[in-house]
Amino acid sequence: MKRITIFTIAILLGSAFSLKAQLVIPKDERFLIDSLTKQQLVESLNHFLDQKEGPNQENTCVLKSDLPAMSALLDEMKGMDKNVKLKDDHFYKPVLENIVDEGNNNFLVQLNYMGYADGLPMLRASFRIMAKKDDGKFYFFSVLIRNTVAWKIKKIDYINFHFKDTLNISEAKAYLKFVNAYNRRLILAPEPIAYYECDNFPEVLQVLGVDYKSDYTGIRYDDITAHENNATVEINGGYTENSRFDRHDLWHDRLHMVLSTDKINRPVDEGCAYLYGGSWGTPWPEVLAIFKKYTADHPDADWLKLYHGNVRFNADAQKPFYVAYFINALIVQKIENEKGFAPVMELLGCGKRQEDEENYFKALEKVSGIGKGDFNKVFGELLKKD
Numbered sequence: 001m002k003r004i005t006i007f008t009i010a011i012l013l014g015s016a017f018s019l020k021a022q023l024v025i026p027k028d029e030r031f032l033i034d035s036l037t038k039q040q041l042v043e044s045l046n047h048f049l050d051q052k053e054g055p056n057q058e059n060t061c062v063l064k065s066d067l068p069a070m071s072a073l074l075d076e077m078k079g080m081d082k083n084v085k086l087k088d089d090h091f092y093k094p095v096l097e098n099i100v101d102e103g104n105n106n107f108l109v110q111l112n113y114m115g116y117a118d119g120l121p122m123l124r125a126s127f128r129i130m131a132k133k134d135d136g137k138f139y140f141f142s143v144l145i146r147n148t149v150a151w152k153i154k155k156i157d158y159i160n161f162h163f164k165d166t167l168n169i170s171e172a173k174a175y176l177k178f179v180n181a182y183n184r185r186l187i188l189a190p191e192p193i194a195y196y197e198c199d200n201f202p203e204v205l206q207v208l209g210v211d212y213k214s215d216y217t218g219i220r221y222d223d224i225t226a227h228e229n230n231a232t233v234e235i236n237g238g239y240t241e242n243s244r245f246d247r248h249d250l251w252h253d254r255l256h257m258v259l260s261t262d263k264i265n266r267p268v269d270e271g272c273a274y275l276y277g278g279s280w281g282t283p284w285p286e287v288l289a290i291f292k293k294y295t296a297d298h299p300d301a302d303w304l305k306l307y308h309g310n311v312r313f314n315a316d317a318q319k320p321f322y323v324a325y326f327i328n329a330l331i332v333q334k335i336e337n338e339k340g341f342a343p344v345m346e347l348l349g350c351g352k353r354q355e356d357e358e359n360y361f362k363a364l365e366k367v368s369g370i371g372k373g374d375f376n377k378v379f380g381e382l383l384k385k386d
Helices: 006-014 035-050 064-077 169-186 201-208 247-255 266-277 284-297 303-309 323-339 342-348 358-368 372-385
Strands: 093-103 106-117 120-134 137-141 152-156 159-163 193-197 210-213 223-228 231-236
Touching: 035 093, 035 106, 035 120, 035 137, 064 120, 064 137, 064 201, 064 210, 064 223, 064 231, 152 169, 159 169, 169 193, 169 247, 169 266, 201 210, 201 223, 201 231, 223 247, 247 266, 266 284, 266 323, 266 342, 284 323, 303 323, 303 372, 323 342, 323 358, 323 372, 342 358
Parallel strands: 159 193, 193 231
Antiparallel strands: 093 106, 106 120, 120 137, 120 210, 152 159, 223 231
């Protein structure tokens, strides 16, 4: 891959840009394509990048047949222009690093998001995407299928599991079981899922086309998920040494399919995830036991005050458990047992967490009859039952 000198980067990235930063093309580029093709590709790529912060399904430059996988990559590209520390929304510029003509009107495109400060270039992220030429325009799609074409596939119900050598069958069946359980609560019909089983998170990024992203430095296990066109793509990089997927985060992924993040109350959402999937690899019964110890050590706890205070109830700073989330787990359990899941959905959708929690307590009293005045008493009774 061609290298760009620090001097060249400084000139390129120090120049003026419009609010929608246009693609930076190195002055010494040697792309082995004709000038008309390059012009058309650059125009299409600029148009694609101008739309990347909007809804993925509305990006007119995405190859629609690849929308679920490309949506996963687009999510990773969002916000890459911003430098939060410097409060500059257009600090990092997209630099076209490489174009390779792979034949049949398909082109591999590599681009970096780069900035320049304190005399040095700064790399924010690096991506690889495919471009297909059609009638003088280019449409973009992910490298996921290209990178996994030699992998094996095993279908279990409506899920296609993609893997290199051996599929962890017990985890695959557990994944299906949890998806079905969450779907039943959320009234989601079974839809196709393409599940890619990678060895770790760096491999997840590699097969998707993320060569580097500063957010992910040092992360060993994680996954990337996207849902578009009534289909889900999950690229799984493991969760722990023994677990392929995170039962807790799977709940969040499914909930986001039916409820906007603008409406979701996080403590209630996390409470559901605790109850149904545990947290940080710790199953719900163990989370409950940890909280029981906390209550024994704090016999005079004011639960309402602790709820507002966002207090942790475990000593492990790397894997924090929060009192407010646990309280909601028991409240959700009570509501669901007595009235079904519909009132839980209403509580989940009461709006983002507020400093005074008024939206939460208003919705809580409506769906359960629990008010601020009897909050401590009711929660104390729930603790005795569990």
